[in-house]
Amino acid sequence: MINSLIEEALEHLYACEVEDATYPEEESILAAMGEASSAGLVEFRDGRYRLTRDGQAAGGDVVRRHRLAERLLSDVLAVAGEHMPEDACRFEHVLQHGLDDKICILLGHPSTCPHGKPIPRGKCCRKARGDRIEEISLLCDGKPGAKGVVAYLTTRDDREVQKLMAMGILPGSPIQLIRRFPSYVFQVGYSQFTVDRPLAAVIYVHWESENPPQDQKKG
């Protein structure tokens, strides 16, 4: 069992070593390395601590949880501003025992955090890709012709919510994306609507797994 101090250190080292090819300078990080080393997660070579194979897996896992937490906080819970980083830091230690995969599925296996950094893939992501199972992603990321059901709306703006609802976009409404350019066009019920990107970027859709265009039975 590794404690949260080691998790922080691994996370940091992972970000530096794997993603940026740099080395952390912070005392607090290096101080935790001894313990990480005895757990077999890092090794000391050429005057530097490096992640072992296990360490890379563990570090990637923490980074993944942190960035998933950021996504969850910003997209679904609509938390923004200065507290977000702290909240995400606390959150990442809670997302254990497969909870991270559940949130990953809920969020539709996002590939980047709100700051644009990559989220390391989890088991669930690989499975989703292999099985082409249902995914939740933004309406504006869908493929033209794809059908799905509105999963949730992530907007803090009452007027936006009002507009979306006027178009019949509610959690649970069936929706089909028709065009993405120059504006987004979709069908809800027997009506088609067109919206711009800011509006399309608050609608998360639970896409149907397969969308053969000749499928006649499904509505």
Added chain:
Amino acid sequence: MSVGTLLRKIIGGECCENQNHTGTGLPKVLIVGSPNVGKSVLFNRLTGRYVTVSNYPGTTVEVSRGRSKVLEGRFEVVDTPGMYSLSAITDEERVACRLLLNEPAQAVLHVIDAKNIERMLGVTLQLIEAGLPVILVLNMADEVRRLGIRIDTRRLGELLHIPVVETVATTGEGIGELAVEIGEVQPAAGQKVDYSGELEQAITEVAEQLDEAGGISRRTRALLLLQEDSSDIEKLIGTQDAIRTEAVRAVVSAGRGRLEHSPHYYATLATKREADRILSRALSLPAPGMPNFREKLSRLCMHPLTGIPLLLLVLYFGLYKFVGEFGAGTVVGFLEDTVFGKGINPWVNRAAEAVIPWQTLRELFAGQYGIITLGVRYAVAIILPIVGTFFVAFSILEDSGYLPRLAMLIDRVFKKIGLNGRAVIPIVLGFGCDTMATMVTRTLETRRERVIASFLLALAIPCSAQLGVILGLLAGHPYALLVWAGAVATIFLLAGLLAARLLPGRGPSFYMELPPLRLPKLTNVAVKTYTRIVWYFREVLPLFILASVFIWVGRVTGIFDLLVRGLEPVVNLIGLPDGAAVAFLFGFFRRDYGAAGLYDLQKAGALSGVQLAVAAITLTLFLPCIAQFLMMKKERGWKLTLLTSTGILVLAFVVGFVANAILNGLGAQL
């Protein structure tokens, strides 16, 4: 009396299509519903009057009232702008909501597009809960049948406990039955929607604080209060007592504080749930089929690769061929040369000479600037054919449902100039009549967009009359035409970019329903064109005559010569001969009038290609005509109108000066 009211008295009539018959004292029938479901068609059916109808959302921007033709004229029928729900987003939506809350009605017709009953029934439930005398009108029943959707109308009526009528307003089907129901309808018993959870609790708590008042149920008023909807808070609370009012406010804000999302969100979810439950027993939907021809064409319109060529085709045939060549060429030629040139004008001149002995008074009616020989001639021979053909083309476009697709195509460009795709409708209409278009800017969502749109309309959108004359003016000079189009388009975009930069406020957001493409109905196109022409002439002809009178007075008193002489240096500055000053002075009265003045100058061969291009550019950008000026004042207020007008006046001449300098500097021969 202000200048505006004075002018309107002279012109005789309001600047809009709808007369208000408020205060008839008759019981009212309110028509409400989402945009583009056919409320206005139904209004026309019920009253035998005509208000404009189109195949796109947001056509109706004013409340229309008329006495019912059915039911022995016992009712006043009120048509309202579309609203998506009881809590309004745009100004026009607010109009409908306020009417519902403030005007006690004999019947409230909730008109819905029957094929979209799943989406629209939620509002019906809200109206029922409000305790209003609701009749559900399932309009466009023909499209429903064609799609194979089956709605059990009787069952639905039983489930909702209100009358439900199927109609096809465009053909009149079901109107008789609807009339019977209007005579008999009772206020809905006010079945409640169960909002569940925190919202339900909040509504109950707020409702307990309210008294019965104004015929709207306490639950509905509680919900509206929680939605913070309102400038009508006092009215909703329903008491004058300040202490009670404060108490209610406290309960409201406590209730709102407990909710995570907006009350609107929960309310819509709950009504949707309830609507689904009801419809599961009264509605059966067919399996969706393959995209048909309509759908394929619709997609071609929206794909940039096919949509832009299609747009160019529409512009070429609709504007250039039909309005430009046929309207401004063939018809104008016939009326101008044959009817007036050979027939009316010589006759009027002879008659004037025979009847009126005084030279000065004779000039009021006949001669170069006479009311009949100039005012009426311009209006009937030049303007009428051009505006008429434009309105025909525009009506066909409107009814086909093409415009929202164009809006979708062009939204990204319009965002750059501070507008959104929706503004395509007023802007395109502006090519017909900028005055009408300025009125239609009301359909835009924010004040910022409305200001930018009316500014651009006044500056860089030539109306059809002006366009026709300019096209005629530049007919023999294709390069001058190109320079003119390029310059005006550039100014349009630059001014828009600048306005978007300078004006504070949030950027626009674009959302719009894409109605199905429909084959325009000939009768509707004809009636609509006729109504618009009548509207146009009620507004225009008096101004033409007024302008003739002004010019006559000006000439007689010598003020006219003085002004022309004053304008001559300015006109010379942009490289035009003295004669153009007269045209510009006319331009103050009407822009197209000014253009038409240049037309005469060009016919006399007094202008070179460069001069024509510069004159056309300056006149296009020039001050709005009097009618547009007054409409702008009505919609935007004095301050903004004067500010815009001054800016435009300066800008027009500066651009004209620069264009002239560049063209001459390059030694261009156009």
